[in-house]
Amino acid sequence: MIERGNPIPALGVKLVSKTGIEDISSDVLLGQGKVVLFTVPGAFTPTCHVNHLPGFVANAAKLRAAGVDRIxxxxxxxxxxxxxxxxxxxxxxxxxxxxxGNAALAKALGLDRDFSASGMGIRYARTAMIIDNGVVEAVFVEDxxxxxxxxxxxxLMALEAA
Structure with missing residues (x-):
């Protein structure tokens, strides 16, 4: 599993933003400035949709005030x-x-989990990371x-304590 001090690997992913969809390398997307990356088992899944994503939306301004350039x-x-x-x-x-889509980055980060028993296949573990200029500062994995x-x-607490 990726750890503090490790660089973000360079793999092709798709970026979905207000301006559309584009092919991008993970190291480019996550390698500029202070980035908070959070990973979820699946879009629209109950915990991800109701508990995880909304917290980041509600706290986006506070995260930016704490120095985060991109969520x-x-x-x-x-x-x-x-x-x-x-x-x-x-x-x-x-x-x-x-x-x-193919879990390539999830596997490269060591954050892939097998949710086949739930019919979901390989997915991300529920995590968050603080990344500074492409280097992991902290990893938080739900146990x-x-x-x-x-x-x-x-x-936010981790950013404020740093």
């Missing part, structure tokens, strides 16, 4: 699903979405169901 949400979904989720959640003003260590309030 990125990643999931192992295709870019069409990520775009629909971004639009349905009203999050595109504050967050960009990373579609990792139980729910949103605690990887939620926006916990990330």
């Amino acid at each position: 990125v949400c990643a999931a192992v979904n295709d870019h069409h699903v990520m775009k629909a989720w971004a639009e349905a959640s009203g999050a595109l003003d504050d967050i960009v979405f990373l579609a990792d 139980a169901p729910g949103v605690n260590a990887s939620g926006a309030p916990a990330i």
Whole structure:
């Protein structure tokens, strides 16, 4: 699993933002300035849609005030699903979405989990990271169901303590 001090790997992903969808390298998307990346098992899934994403939308201004340049949400979904989720959640003003449809980045980061028992296949573990100019400063992985260590309030606390 990726750790503090590790660089973000360079892999092709899809960026979903207010300006549309584009192919981009993960190291470019996550390698400029201070970035908060949070990863979810799936777009529109109950905990992700109701608990995880809304916390980052609600706290986007506070995260920016704490020095965050970009907030990125990643999931192992295709870019069409990520775009629909971004639009349905009203999050595109504050967050960009990373579609990792084949879980290549999830695997490279060591954050892939097998949710086959739930019919979801390989997905991201629920996590959040603070990244500074492409180098991981901190990784927060949930060790139980729910949103605690990887939620926006916990990330704000970590940023304020740094």
